[in-house]
Amino acid sequence: MFREKEGYAFDMDGTITEPGQVMDLEMADALHGLIERGHLVAIISGGGLEQVLRQCEPFLDQVRLSAMADRVMLFPTGGARGYVFDRNFWNNWRKIYEYGFGSGEALRVLLALRDVMEETGYFTIRRKFLALFGYSDLPASWGRIVSDRGSLITFAALGEDSPSELRKAWDPNCGKRQGTAILINMRLDGIAVARIGGASSVDITPPGIDKGLAIREWQRLTRLDTHTIRFTGDALHPGGNDYPVVMTRVRWHLVSSLEETVALIRFWS
Numbered sequence: 001m002f003r004e005k006e007g008y009a010f011d012m013d014g015t016i017t018e019p020g021q022v023m024d025l026e027m028a029d030a031l032h033g034l035i036e037r038g039h040l041v042a043i044i045s046g047g048g049l050e051q052v053l054r055q056c057e058p059f060l061d062q063v064r065l066s067a068m069a070d071r072v073m074l075f076p077t078g079g080a081r082g083y084v085f086d087r088n089f090w091n092n093w094r095k096i097y098e099y100g101f102g103s104g105e106a107l108r109v110l111l112a113l114r115d116v117m118e119e120t121g122y123f124t125i126r127r128k129f130l131a132l133f134g135y136s137d138l139p140a141s142w143g144r145i146v147s148d149r150g151s152l153i154t155f156a157a158l159g160e161d162s163p164s165e166l167r168k169a170w171d172p173n174c175g176k177r178q179g180t181a182i183l184i185n186m187r188l189d190g191i192a193v194a195r196i197g198g199a200s201s202v203d204i205t206p207p208g209i210d211k212g213l214a215i216r217e218w219q220r221l222t223r224l225d226t227h228t229i230r231f232t233g234d235a236l237h238p239g240g241n242d243y244p245v246v247m248t249r250v251r252w253h254l255v256s257s258l259e260e261t262v263a264l265i266r267f268w269s
Helices: 025-036 049-055 057-064 105-119 122-131 164-170 175-188 211-222 243-248 258-268
Strands: 007-011 040-044 072-075 081-085 093-098 146-148 153-156 193-196 201-205 229-233 251-254
Touching: 007 211, 007 258, 025 040, 025 057, 025 258, 040 211, 049 057, 072 211, 081 211, 105 122, 105 146, 105 153, 105 175, 122 164, 175 193, 175 201, 211 229, 211 243, 229 258
Parallel strands: 007 040, 007 229, 040 072, 229 251
Antiparallel strands: 072 081, 081 093, 146 153, 153 201, 193 201
16 A cells, blocks of 8 residues: 655755766666655756756656656756656657746856856866866866856856766865855845855856755645655755755755665665
């Protein structure tokens, strides 16, 4: 017999996938087990929709083949957009809401980010860091360092497709990202908020557009009670991009590895 329907929401990078990497089959099977037991699953990520679809493909492929696809929702770009499964839609995921920057605000964010990169000596620090690993500079294949997704701007210090092991080594104590976020926020006068994102990134969104919003929208759309929702993430500390979830009063679980996430899911199942 099933327990009361519950909602399980997850951060992506560092929680259910390695940063920038495709989900492994063990995690995909564990997540699928939750929806098989009648529960709802949400993935809330700072990445764009295409990134979420690519990294979570093993799980989402199982979802497409099941009769329980309506139990899964996706909230990319830090919760600024929400998607539900729709077999009649071209990529199977139909957008149900979107929030974004106002006119001219994204440009102000990009200019503030440029100034902070220059002030902190980012390019010099990056070259010295990469030299430790045998690179003269950032390979083009590692992708963009600044991504404007309309409702979220991400500064990925080593590129959005950089190797996971280098991302983890870039800022293990959060000091670089926290300092960057503080300097950006000082320049934006409240038109946007910068927070620590993934292992080497900072996410910048309009005020109030965060993972806490995604939780509230999920509740509104599914009618889940607050006490039936659990969120799992790796950046639940103040300043982290998962921290706004704490303020929603749902139950939350801090993890430091994918193995911890799988263990939690197995326990809940």
